[in-house]
Amino acid sequence: xxxxxxxxxxxxxxxxxxxxxxxxxxxxxxxxxxxxxxxxxxxxxxxxxxxxxxxxxxxxxxxxxxxxxxxxxxxxxxxxxxxxxxxxxxxxxxxxxxxxxxxxxxxxxxxxxxxxxxxxxxxxxxxxxxxxxxxxxxxxxxxxxxxxxxxxxxxxxxxxxxxxxxxxxxxxxxxxxxxxxxxxxxxxxxxxxxxxxxxxxxxxxxxxxxxxxxxxxxxxxxxxxxxxxxxxxxxxxxxxxxxxxxxxxxxxxxxxxxxxxxxxxxxxxxxxxxxxxxxxxxxxxxxxxxxxxxxxxxxxxxxxxxxxxxxxxxxxxxxxxxxxxxxxxxxxxxxxxxxxxxxxxxxxxxxxxxxxxxxxxxxxxxxxxxxxxxxxxxxxxxxxxxxxxxxxxxxxxxxxxxxxxxxxxxxxxxxxxxxxxxxxxxxxxxxxxxxxxxxxxxxxxxxxxxxxxxxxxxxxxxxxxxxxxxxxxxxxxxxxxxxxxxxxxxxxxxxxxxxxxxxxxxxxxxxxxxxxxxxxxxxxxxxxxxxxxxxxxxxxxxxxxxxxxxxxxxxxxxxxxxxxxxxxxxxxxxxxxxxxxxxxxxxxxxxxxxxxxxxxxxxxxxxxxxxxxxxxxxxxxxxxxxxxxxxxxxxxxxxxxxxxxxxxxx
Numbered sequence: 001x002x003x004x005x006x007x008x009x010x011x012x013x014x015x016x017x018x019x020x021x022x023x024x025x026x027x028x029x030x031x032x033x034x035x036x037x038x039x040x041x042x043x044x045x046x047x048x049x050x051x052x053x054x055x056x057x058x059x060x061x062x063x064x065x066x067x068x069x070x071x072x073x074x075x076x077x078x079x080x081x082x083x084x085x086x087x088x089x090x091x092x093x094x095x096x097x098x099x100x101x102x103x104x105x106x107x108x109x110x111x112x113x114x115x116x117x118x119x120x121x122x123x124x125x126x127x128x129x130x131x132x133x134x135x136x137x138x139x140x141x142x143x144x145x146x147x148x149x150x151x152x153x154x155x156x157x158x159x160x161x162x163x164x165x166x167x168x169x170x171x172x173x174x175x176x177x178x179x180x181x182x183x184x185x186x187x188x189x190x191x192x193x194x195x196x197x198x199x200x201x202x203x204x205x206x207x208x209x210x211x212x213x214x215x216x217x218x219x220x221x222x223x224x225x226x227x228x229x230x231x232x233x234x235x236x237x238x239x240x241x242x243x244x245x246x247x248x249x250x251x252x253x254x255x256x257x258x259x260x261x262x263x264x265x266x267x268x269x270x271x272x273x274x275x276x277x278x279x280x281x282x283x284x285x286x287x288x289x290x291x292x293x294x295x296x297x298x299x300x301x302x303x304x305x306x307x308x309x310x311x312x313x314x315x316x317x318x319x320x321x322x323x324x325x326x327x328x329x330x331x332x333x334x335x336x337x338x339x340x341x342x343x344x345x346x347x348x349x350x351x352x353x354x355x356x357x358x359x360x361x362x363x364x365x366x367x368x369x370x371x372x373x374x375x376x377x378x379x380x381x382x383x384x385x386x387x388x389x390x391x392x393x394x395x396x397x398x399x400x401x402x403x404x405x406x407x408x409x410x411x412x413x414x415x416x417x418x419x420x421x422x423x424x425x426x427x428x429x430x431x432x433x434x435x436x437x438x439x440x441x442x443x444x445x446x447x448x449x450x451x452x453x454x455x456x457x458x459x460x461x462x463x464x465x466x467x468x469x470x471x472x473x474x475x476x477x478x479x480x481x482x483x484x485x486x487x488x489x490x491x492x493x494x495x496x497x498x499x500x501x502x503x504x505x506x507x508x509x510x511x512x513x514x515x516x517x518x519x520x521x522x523x524x525x526x527x528x529x530x531x532x533x534x535x536x537x538x539x540x541x542x543x544x545x546x547x548x549x550x551x552x553x554x555x556x557x558x559x560x561x562x563x564x565x566x567x568x569x570x571x572x573x574x575x576x577x578x579x580x581x582x583x584x585x586x587x588x589x590x591x592x593x594x595x596x597x598x599x600x601x602x603x604x605x606x607x608x609x610x611x612x613x614x615x616x617x618x619x620x621x622x623x624x625x626x627x628x629x630x631x632x633x634x635x636x637x638x639x640x641x642x643x644x645x646x647x648x649x650x
Contacts, residue, residue: 003340007164010124014117021117022172024110029176031103033184036315038096040188040307111169118165126157129343137353138425147230152346155225156339163336171329174322181319188312221265228258237509269335281324291316353427359444365451365532365563367436369399369422375430376417388429391417392586395431399565401532404576406568408607409583415567418583419535422565423452435533453531455558457538459518461510466495467502469510470524481528489524489554491517516547523554534559536566538573580604 011018133140133149141149235242235251242251295309374395377388392414399405407415421428424440433440440448461469470485471477482502486492494517498504510518526534536555552572559566559576568574574594582590582597582604590601597604 003337003344006344007121007125007160007336007340010121011117013124014120017113017117017120021110021114021169022176024106024113025172025176027106028103028110028173029178029180031099031106032177032318033180033315035096035099035103036181036184036311036318038092038099039311039314040305041092042307107173110173114169114172115165118168119161121164122157122161125160125343126153129153129157129346132347132349136349136351137427138420139352140349145226145230146233147228148226148342149346150229150233151226152342155229156342159339160336160343163332167329167332170325174325174329178319178322181315181322184315185312185319188308188315217265217268221262221269224258224262224265228255228262231255231258279327287320288313288316353424353445355445356442360438360442360447362435362438362443362447362451365401365436367401368434369533369563369565370434371395371397371418371421371431372434373431374418374421374428374433376414376421376426377429390586392421395586395588397581397588397591399563401563402561403578404559404564404566406566406574406577406580407583408568408574408580408604410603410607413583414586415583416537419537419565419567422533422535423449423454451531452533452535453526453529453558453562454535455522455526455537455555459510459515459522461506461513461518461521463505463508465500465503465505466491466498466521469506469521470528472525474528477528485524485528486521488527488557489520490550490557491520491524491554494520514547516551519551520554523551523558527558532562534562534564534566536564538567538569582607 130153133153231251231254235255242248291313295313299306299309374392375390376392377390395418397405407418409415417426420426421433422435422440424445427441435443435448435451462472466486467479467482468475470482470491479502483492486495486502494513495502495504506512506521510521513521536559538555552570555573556576566573566577568577568580574580577594579591580594580597581588582601584603589603590597592600598608
């Protein structure tokens, strides 16, 4: 109930539409009840051949009920005086048609307004959930699979949407109809109204009992659907690996097993839901049968007219219909409650990277980046049940403005983690990081990340035009700036060769481009951002000689005039760096120039022999020892890296 209340809080923005929908739903219920009341005069006055001709506005069943409840109810209340209709059948026929027309108008308007409020509320909830996910730190996305997040954003939201938009409009009308029919049943039935509390209690007990099972089984079904979405995401995005390893059958088996689990979960939900309607029908049939037996005696003794009893039975059927539907409504609301649990869990999740309560705005970078005794470990909440895993320990490093600092070290030494701490993708677990003397935890995330550009090994591009990928998040930027960035990244020429130039859609993750073209497009994006600090993780993928040369030249243009922290994989980058930091097992074991480290650091000497020196020798016959590797050098680098990784194993 608390979760459903939180859902209703989102309706505050749509209070006018919601209140109007309630009023119109009340109109639907009142007019429906009015039509039921017309049944008595139809049987007792219009269809009774023994009844004397009377004026329709004379006291009848409607008038008697009106007096009892202190209001005036007559068939003629909906008949305009200028029509001068006097006979019973004409008045009642006109009143019935007019009531039906007004009910239809109220029904249409109320349904539209209720859905307007419901869909608007769900749109706000979906927007809040998406914003909450976007603002979470990287660790959030490490803890939750893509399928789970997609399930919450799409499937869980749809469940809630169905309950709060589609079902809510019908529920409002049915609850108003129920209330008016209760009044009519009590007014007409007198002693026969005893069936009402018994019927309501039996129905309510059944609805609540079944609803609990529906909520539990719905949550399990949503979890199984998340598993399917996760498999879909993995196989679609990794389709080249699936095909390269000939694993189509394996992935098909995984998907079918997950689909079978979802089928079983869905059938459990259906079993819980399907019993509701037959059970309500049985309870209603028993009640109606008992009333027919009692009503027969009432009519026989003259205590009730045939028309009145018939109107009472119709009102009871009208009363039964909302109660029967309440079982379905309750099940839908329970499904929404089960689905909303994941939504609100994500909304309430406490992020590990928290914005300061009153953050400072970081001014343009002008001095240095300082890591003071920095340590970092992954917590148990991130899946390390054996305890926190230390990744970085006692890191001290200062990078001055305009300086290029290269990070080298074996795989798993903590290089990527270190650079991810600077833009606060994670927070340090010990020590602090200062930019121009300001602790990064005390400045706003927006102003911090505005100062930092990042180019990663994995090139992230979007299924959009080349122009929009370069001007990511800046749709109004001048085209001349986009073109200048592309030229600096040596991407302008290949973009112009595409079918629609800068307006060509490059496909999901840029798969319509070659590896070198994707990298240059990502470099152009970083150039356009023009951040003073650059974090660069050099790509190690093998490119052809021309692409390799172009990417290296584009990276040189990107690094010019910036403060750069680079995870280096190439000899030219190491030589270009002002200082080189060697990381081993989460610690900086040496720092200095290329020449100094060749003399002082055994680890750097080993890396140089296994990677950098082999690369230069692979191209030395043509370009000399210091040349940037071509395709042979790139292949040698991969072989050397693999051989080096093997030698380091105990």
